[in-house]
């Protein structure tokens with residue numbers, strides 16, 4: 001650390017009100033600042049690496065840390081269960097040039113995957129980080145497979161991806177990866193502690209992260225619960241605390257339309273305080289206002305539910321219909337932002353939300369494991385005739401009939417003249433009775449914003465432009481990687497690869 005850097009960090013620490021005599025600091029000390037100096041701290045535990053958060057990023061970091069030779073590695077998790085959003089996720093994992101793509105004759109490359117993501121990111125994604133992740137995505141997938149994760153024997157082509165490159169766990173859920181990784185981590189000697197909440201950093205006199213302050217025996221929702229616990233991390237701290245989609249105040253500060261009434265797919269613990277503490281330390285906030293909504297969600301069930309995975313699978317060979325017009329209104333496999341914005345425009349004559357419908361031939365819909373469940377739980381419908389469908393959803397029949405005939409021509413010709421949809425996965429899949437239908441309405445899903453990191457997963461300091469010593473971050477808590485819109489199935493590879501990267505950076509330092 002240079003003298004200038006040290007001085008800049010000391011100035012910032014003074015701003016926090018934690019470094020001795022405080023002169024009139026240009027930055028007011030945040031009222032709730034909880035990072036502190038290590039003078040006089042009695043450490044309850046000492047580890048090589050402290051990892052906060054037990055999702056994909058934290059688990060991959062833990063395993064890799066051990067493989068790189070770290071002795072004591074502990075993952076701290078505030079919730080009673082391990083896994084965070086990762087455990088409830090859809091289990092969809094994108095990687096380029098994979099064995100399954102080769103087997104199925106799909107031409108793909110790192111460059112192609114990065115180009116697809118840059119397009120969805122609308123020019124503000126971080127190309128270097130995306131390339132780093134794409135280059136190591138297969139390695140991350142192999143980590144999961146070696147730990148025991150199992151995948152469906154087919155590839156999916158999600159919105160915005162130019163080729164099929166997405167694997168999905170055979171249980172169609174992220175737990176199909178987090179459970180094997182958790183087991184593997186423990187097998188390799190990673191300690192895992194739950195109900196322990198990260199509460200702030202402990203810094204040495206130069207502003208280096210020396211350890212963390214936690215609340216042990218913490219109960220989520222009871223902020224006074226738990227007792228203070230100090231952990232010294234001799235090699236570094238990896239923040240893998242995930243996104244903040246469940247923090248309504250914070251998401252509304254970025255976008256006032258994202259009120260508590262707007263549905264959210266995330267686990268309750270996605271509240272963002274770990275990210276806040278890094279900002280307090282000087283980390284650079286990036287793209288905080290880019291909060292993604294999932295266009296495949298249903299207004300008829302809570303959270304991610306059964307419909308999301310079902311519609312992600314079926315969009316390529318389905319049509320999305322505006323119920324006012326009976327016509328399509330979007331490319332069903334465009335990137336998420338394009339589709340979510342188009343869905344939000346579907347309104348009745350008074351301007352009130354009128355959730356559009358996704359219409360699929362039952363013959364194809366039933367290939368997805370959730371097809372029967374959406375019917376069973378009343379969040380999907382099956383119709384023998386188009387008349388019955390139109391009547392149920394109050395859709396004008398004639399335009400709907402004409403739209404289906406027109407779309408079926410596109411299935412035949414392989415060219416969507418209306419919205420330019422890639423018809424590769426729709427080949428031979430005509431829209432015909434009996435029909436399966438679900439309603440669509442976007443839900444808050446993913447935070448593209450967070451702290452800025454380097455390709456080595458180092459957290460950058462806004463005051464010095466240099467990495468904050470001993471602080472690393474990986475996964476959804478980081479920002480700027482995906483730009484305006486993250487493509488589906490690109491978070492898991494990012495979390496796993498950057499988690500591994502963080503541990504490599506620490507151990508190779």
Ligand SMILES: Cc1cc2nc3c(=O)[nH]c(=O)nc-3n(C[C@H](O)[C@H](O)[C@H](O)COP(=O)(O)OP(=O)(O)OC[C@H]3O[C@@H](n4cnc5c(N)ncnc54)[C@H](O)[C@@H]3O)c2cc1C
Nearest residue numbers: 053055057078084086090092198242269475476489491492
């Ligand atoms: C329903 C759903 C489906 C999704 N499907 C997919 C998909 O199929 N493919 C894909 O690529 N992406 C998907 N995503 C996105 C992806 O799951 C997330 O971006 C990813 O899981 C984030 O992983 P992470 O390790 O960064 O954080 P998380 O998995 O959220 O883990 C963070 C952990 O940190 C803990 N934590 C937070 N604060 C503290 C604290 N102060 N102290 C201690 N612990 C703390 C949390 O409780 C949590 O367990 C989905 C997201 C959701 C919500």
